[in-house]
Amino acid sequence: xxxxxxxxxxxxxxxxxxxxxxxxxxxxxxxxxxxxxxxxxxxxxxxxxxxxxxxxxxxxxxxxxxxxxxxxxxxxxxxxxxxxxxxxxxxxxxxxxxxxxxxxxxxxxxxxxxxxxxxxxxxxxxxxxxxxxxxxxxxxxxxxxxxxxxxxxxxxxxxxxxxxxxxxxxxxxxxxxxxxxx
Amino acid sequence: xxxxxxxxxxxxxxxxxxxxxxxxxxxxxxxxxxxxxxxxxxxxxxxxxxxxxxxxxxxxxxxxxxxxxxxxxxxxxxxxxxxxxxxxxxxxxxxxxxxxxxxxxxxxxxxxxxxxxxxxxxxxxxxxxxxxxxxxxxxxxxxxxxxxxxxxxxxxxxxxxxxxxxxxxxxxxxxxxxxxxxxxxxxxxxxxxxxxxxxxxxxxxxxxxxxxxxxxxxxxxxxxxxxxxxxxxxxxxxxxxxxxxxxxxxxxxxxxxxxxxxxxxxxxxxxxxxxxxxxxxxxxxxxxxxxxxxxxxxxxxxxxxxxxxxxxxxxxxxxxxxxxxxxxxxxxxxxxxxxxxxxxxxxxxxxxxxxxxxxxxxxxxxxxxxxxxxxxxxxxxxxxxxxxxxxxxxxxxxxxxxxxxxxxxxxxxxxxxxxxxxxxxxxxxxxxxxxxxxxxxxxxxxxxxxxxxxxxxxxxxxxxxxxxxxxxxxxxxxxxxxxxxxxxxxxxxxxxxxxxxxxxxxxxxxxx
Numbered sequence: 001x002x003x004x005x006x007x008x009x010x011x012x013x014x015x016x017x018x019x020x021x022x023x024x025x026x027x028x029x030x031x032x033x034x035x036x037x038x039x040x041x042x043x044x045x046x047x048x049x050x051x052x053x054x055x056x057x058x059x060x061x062x063x064x065x066x067x068x069x070x071x072x073x074x075x076x077x078x079x080x081x082x083x084x085x086x087x088x089x090x091x092x093x094x095x096x097x098x099x100x101x102x103x104x105x106x107x108x109x110x111x112x113x114x115x116x117x118x119x120x121x122x123x124x125x126x127x128x129x130x131x132x133x134x135x136x137x138x139x140x141x142x143x144x145x146x147x148x149x150x151x152x153x154x155x156x157x158x159x160x161x162x163x164x165x166x167x168x169x170x171x172x173x174x175x176x177x178x179x180x181x182x
Numbered sequence: 183x184x185x186x187x188x189x190x191x192x193x194x195x196x197x198x199x200x201x202x203x204x205x206x207x208x209x210x211x212x213x214x215x216x217x218x219x220x221x222x223x224x225x226x227x228x229x230x231x232x233x234x235x236x237x238x239x240x241x242x243x244x245x246x247x248x249x250x251x252x253x254x255x256x257x258x259x260x261x262x263x264x265x266x267x268x269x270x271x272x273x274x275x276x277x278x279x280x281x282x283x284x285x286x287x288x289x290x291x292x293x294x295x296x297x298x299x300x301x302x303x304x305x306x307x308x309x310x311x312x313x314x315x316x317x318x319x320x321x322x323x324x325x326x327x328x329x330x331x332x333x334x335x336x337x338x339x340x341x342x343x344x345x346x347x348x349x350x351x352x353x354x355x356x357x358x359x360x361x362x363x364x365x366x367x368x369x370x371x372x373x374x375x376x377x378x379x380x381x382x383x384x385x386x387x388x389x390x391x392x393x394x395x396x397x398x399x400x401x402x403x404x405x406x407x408x409x410x411x412x413x414x415x416x417x418x419x420x421x422x423x424x425x426x427x428x429x430x431x432x433x434x435x436x437x438x439x440x441x442x443x444x445x446x447x448x449x450x451x452x453x454x455x456x457x458x459x460x461x462x463x464x465x466x467x468x469x470x471x472x473x474x475x476x477x478x479x480x481x482x483x484x485x486x487x488x489x490x491x492x493x494x495x496x497x498x499x500x501x502x503x504x505x506x507x508x509x510x511x512x513x514x515x516x517x518x519x520x521x522x523x524x525x526x527x528x529x530x531x532x533x534x535x536x537x538x539x540x541x542x543x544x545x546x547x548x549x550x551x552x553x554x555x556x557x558x559x560x561x562x563x564x565x566x567x568x569x570x571x572x573x574x575x576x577x578x579x580x581x582x583x584x585x586x587x588x589x590x591x592x593x594x595x596x597x598x599x600x601x602x603x604x605x606x607x608x609x610x611x612x613x614x615x616x617x618x619x620x621x622x623x624x625x626x627x628x629x630x631x632x633x634x635x636x637x638x639x640x641x642x643x644x645x646x647x648x649x650x651x652x653x654x655x656x657x658x659x660x661x662x663x664x665x666x667x668x669x670x671x672x673x674x675x676x677x678x679x680x681x682x683x684x685x686x687x688x689x690x691x692x693x694x
Contacts, residue, residue, distance in 0.1 A: 003251055003252065005250075005251040006250060006251060009250075137207075155205075159210070161227065162209045162210055162211060162225045162226060162227045162228065163207050163208070163209055163210075163228075164207065164208055164209070164210040164271075165205055165206070165207045165208075166205055166208070167205035171205075175201070176198065176201060178240050179197065179201055180194065180197065180198075181240060
């Protein structure tokens with residue numbers, strides 16, 4: 001069986017091209033994240049798995065729920081996109097589509113997501129320095145999200161995509177433990 | 183609790199001091215699924231084909247499938263402690279094993295870790311498991327012999343240093359026996375041996391090791407063992423690991439002999455890994471690249487030129503050629519050599535020694551079928567004296583086989599035919615040899631000479647081997663100088679031949 005990411009890729013690319021063409025990247029990003037949140041709800045999952053609901057009804061349901069909750073207005077393209085997904089029985093991969101869309105959007109804007117975990121809350125200046133360093137290293141803008149994780153004991157652990165810079169005390173202790181066990 | 187010699191506070195202190203703890207960027211991924219030693223890992227965008235991956239718990243894996251969103255990796259060793267969600271890191275390295283003379287006399291696993299309980303191996307060097315074979319320019323033709331010590335093989339299918347000679351046959355036909363006898367005969371021949379056991383019972387491997395120890399062959403031998411209970415990944419890797427250990431000797435102007443026992447099991451292990459990695463199955467459910475796993479392995483057995491040795495040792499060793507001779511073993515099912523893996527390996531190697539169940543059961547041991555066993559390059563490397571004397575053996579046996587089939591229907595035969603039959607029967611008998619008793623070149627020459635010159639023609643067929651043994655004893659006691667001469671010159675000149683003839687005649691008179 002193919003992985004969900006693989007199934008989602010062509011949809012994400014299609015959506016991205018549409019969004020770029022219509023200069024509506026942010027709107028699409030918001031819409032997709034909302035739609036994915038909707039389809040991830042257990043109630044919605046049940047509806048998607050229900051054979052009595054036709055594709056058209058299901059698409060309408062998704063659109064209604066998504067637009068009603070946050071007063072979000074979906075464009076015609078976005079509605080059609082949901083309709084295509086429902087027709088092809090791919091509504092469940094919406095979360096992956098949303099993720100891939102974000103990646104494409106960031107790639108387009110020259111931004112990378114960085115997840116910074118720190119043992120203590122970082123002050124403004126340190127974070128600014130850190131982000132500046134990361135931007136120099138990766139050669140692109142960095143959008144940082146900071147998380148406080150006391151389990152790190154000390155230091156920070158930065159994940160940019162698959163690239164991980166582990167400068168935490170926990171990581172060093174773990175490295176020491178494996179080295180001593182050998 | 184056991185004390186560990188590495189747990190000395192000074193040692194621990196120095197290790198902590200020397201530890202590299204600088205934070206560095208590393209590519210990470212997450213285990214998505216674990217099935218029978220195969221892990222599917224999400225992420226690892228920078229992973230390379232064949233790269234070593236680091237799993238938690240000091241376990242390593244090999245990246246074998248690079249897909250768009252995930253990496254398929256095979257775990258080397260235990261995988262029970264790996265679970266979904268574990269972090270996997272890239273190492274940027276290819277798997278390496280220790281190499282060097284420190285490994286001689288040891289039994290190691292496919293990763294080069296000792297498993298004989300004799301403590302750590304302090305090898306100074308290590309090298310990559312997968313390497314590219316030397317190209318045509320760096321090679322030399324095969325011109326020096328490997329003495330197997332078996333009359334049948336040395337006279338009919340001579341093997342040269344740097345050759346790849348396949349040992350093929352059904353189960354229980356003495357394939358391992360031929361291989362082990364060859365190792366035992368390498369004592370004092372400037373040859374290092376590597377015995378790679380793949381997918382065998384641990385007890386069988388232990389028996390081979392014990393026999394090698396008994397005959398003093400472990401001093402110059404490395405045993406690489408991946409038993410049937412080891413994971414498929416280790417069974418698949420063991421031949422490459424052994425080959426890398428052998429290449430150490432080859433690339434330093436020495437000679438080495440490597441035995442892969444057996445490659446059928448390695449192909450099975452690779453098939454298992456491939457199917458679990460969901461690669462499409464082909465013929466006999468093997469993956470498409472099953473030919474390549476054997477061709478790239480056997481291509482590394484070679485005789486390399488002085489220039490290659492000089493280049494690889496940075497000029498330390500000059501004017502010496504190196505060689506790695508490979509004796510791969512293939513087990514056939516009910517004599518079917520047209521199965522996938524046997525045909526592949528037959529086509530890769532420079533000849534084959536074909537062992538048959540019928541011959542084995544008829545008491546002809548080694549059970550070599552002289553008709554279909556060939557050596558495509560060894561003739562140029564055969565010892566002169568054996569070449570001179572053994573030329574008639576193959577012919578006599580071929581004629582004998584033809585006549586024997588024909589003579590079954592004939593009641594009375596003419597004299598010439600009967601003579602040929604008698605000769606053939608005797609030569610067949612003479613080609614028998616006990617296990618663990620390889621013969622020296624001189625002994626072999628004496629046997630072949632006696633047979634060629636008709637000294638055995640009136641000896642009862644059942645007593646041929648006894649005649650041979652007594653002849654060897656006689657020669658060693660009464661004509662030691664002559665034996666010495668044959669052994670050192672590896673040739674039989676006019677004088678020596680006359681002396682040998684006289685000696686045989688003398689022995690014949692006294693023997694009854």
